[in-house]
Amino acid sequence: xxxxxxxxxxxxxxxxxxxxxxxxxxxxxxNTEPDKRxxxxxxxxxxxxxxxxxxxxxxxxxxxxxxxxxxxxNLHSTLWVQTAAEYDALTRQAxxxxxxxxxxxxxxxxxxxAPVEQTEKFSNxxxxxxxxxxxxxxxNSPYQARLVAEGGSFNPDTWAEWCKEERAKAxxxxxxxxxxxxxxxxxxxxxxxxxxxxxxxxxxxxxxxGFPIDEDIDVVLLKKEEDNWGSKKGTRRTVVxxxxxxxxxxxxxxxxxxxxxxxxxxxxxQVVEDNKSYWxxxxxxxxxxxxxxxxxxIFDFNAPKDxxxxxxxxxxxxxx
Numbered sequence: 001x002x003x004x005x006x007x008x009x010x011x012x013x014x015x016x017x018x019x020x021x022x023x024x025x026x027x028x029x030x031n032t033e034p035d036k037r038x039x040x041x042x043x044x045x046x047x048x049x050x051x052x053x054x055x056x057x058x059x060x061x062x063x064x065x066x067x068x069x070x071x072x073x074n075l076h077s078t079l080w081v082q083t084a085a086e087y088d089a090l091t092r093q094a095x096x097x098x099x100x101x102x103x104x105x106x107x108x109x110x111x112x113x114a115p116v117e118q119t120e121k122f123s124n125x126x127x128x129x130x131x132x133x134x135x136x137x138x139x140n141s142p143y144q145a146r147l148v149a150e151g152g153s154f155n156p157d158t159w160a161e162w163c164k165e166e167r168a169k170a171x172x173x174x175x176x177x178x179x180x181x182x183x184x185x186x187x188x189x190x191x192x193x194x195x196x197x198x199x200x201x202x203x204x205x206x207x208x209x210g211f212p213i214d215e216d217i218d219v220v221l222l223k224k225e226e227d228n229w230g231s232k233k234g235t236r237r238t239v240v241x242x243x244x245x246x247x248x249x250x251x252x253x254x255x256x257x258x259x260x261x262x263x264x265x266x267x268x269x270q271v272v273e274d275n276k277s278y279w280x281x282x283x284x285x286x287x288x289x290x291x292x293x294x295x296x297x298i299f300d301f302n303a304p305k306d307x308x309x310x311x312x313x314x315x316x317x318x319x320x
Contacts, residue, residue: 072148073311077289081141087287088172094284095173098248099180101281102129105247106184113282114246116258117238128244129181130237132251133192135288137178138168138205144290153307154291156195163198166205171286175210182212187244189219191236191256196225234259252288265297 081087105111109123113130134140143162147153162168178188188211194202199222206220207213213220221229221236228235233255240246254261257278260271272279279285296303298317304310 072151073153073307074144074290075148078141078144078148080289081139082145090287091171092173094286095177097280098177098250098284101284102177102181102184102186102248105282106186109245111282112241112246113249113278114237114241115278117234117241118246120242122241122245125243125245126187127185127247128187128189128240129178129248129250130189130191130240130246131174131178131249132253132256133190133194133202133206134168135171135252135290136250136256136286137171137174137190137211138209139171140168141290142167160195160198163194163205164201166201166208168205170209170211178211186247187214187219188212189221189240189244191221191233191240193223193231193233196222198222199225231255232259248282248284250284250286252286253292253294255293257283257285261293262296262301264300268294268297 106127112118131137203220249257299313
C-alpha cells in the first residue's frame with residue numbers, strides 16, 4: 001500500500017516547511033512579549049532616574065539660596081550715598097546754586113519761600129533760611145550701613161543711640177552754604193523730625209562740624225518740642241515766618257516744604273507741579289534714596305507689616 005508521501009512527495013515537503021515556519025512564528029511571538037515588558041521597565045527606570053535627578057538639583061538650588069548672602073533692601077541706595085561721586089556732585093551742586101539764589105532773595109524784599117506760612121506783611125522782617133537736618137545737613141548713612149550689615153530695619157531705639165554718638169558728618173556742600181548764609185546776616189533754622197529728647201546730641205553734632213547755632217533764640221526746632229509740633233512741620237515753619245522772612249528752604253523730603261505730602265503718588269506729583277516755580281530757587285531738594293515719605297506713598301501710607309509683603313509691593317510699583 002502506498003502512503004501519502006509516496007503519492008505526493010513534493011507536497012509533503014511543502015507541508016513540512018509550512019509547519020516549521022508556523023512554529024518559528026509562534027516562538028517569535030512568545031519571545032516578543034518579554035522584550036516589550038523589558039522596554040517598559042527600562043523606560044520606567046529612566047523616568048524615575050530623571051525625577052530623582054531633578055529633585056537633587058532642586059535641593060541643591062535651595063541649599064545655595066539658603067546659604068547665599070541676602071541683598072538688603074537698602075544695600076544699593078546706602079552704597080550710592082557713601083561711595084558715588086555723583087551723590088557728592090549733586091549735593092555740592094545744590095548748595096552752590098543756593099548761594100546764588102540766596103543773594104537774589106536778599107535783594108528782593110517781596111521774596112518768600114513760605115507761601116503758606118508767610119501770610120502777613122514780611123518785607124521788613126529779617127531774613128532766615130530753614131533747613132531739615134538728616135540727609136540735608138547731616139549724613140546718617142553709617143546708621144543705614146549698620147542696618148544693612150546686620151539685616152535690620154529702622155528702629156527708634158537704635159536711631160536714638162546713633163544720634164547720641166554725635167558722629168554724623170556734614171552733607172557735602174551744606175557747611176559752606178550755611179556759613180555763607182550766616183555771613184550775610186541770615187538766621188539759620190534747623191527744623192527736624194528728630195525727637196526733642198535728642199536736641200542736646202543734635203546741637204553737639206552740628207557745633208562740632210562748624211555749623212552756626214544761634215544761642216539767643218531756639219533755632220533747632222525738633223518734633224514734640226511743643227505740643228503741636230508733630231511730624232508735619234507747618235507749625236514750626238509758621239513760628240519762624242512770624243519773626244523772619246523765609247528766603248529759602250532745604251530738605252530731602254516733600255514734607256520739608258509742605259504739609260501736603262501724605263497723599264497718593266498722583267497727588268504728590270501734583271504738589272510738585274503746583275510749586276514748580278519754587279524748585280531750584282527758593283526750595284532746594286537734596287537726594288535721599290534710603291528712606292522718606294516716597295516709600296510710604298507706594299502703599300498709600302498703609303504699608304504691610306510683613307517685610308516680604310512690603311518688598312512685593314515695591315516690585316508691583318515698578319513701571320515696566
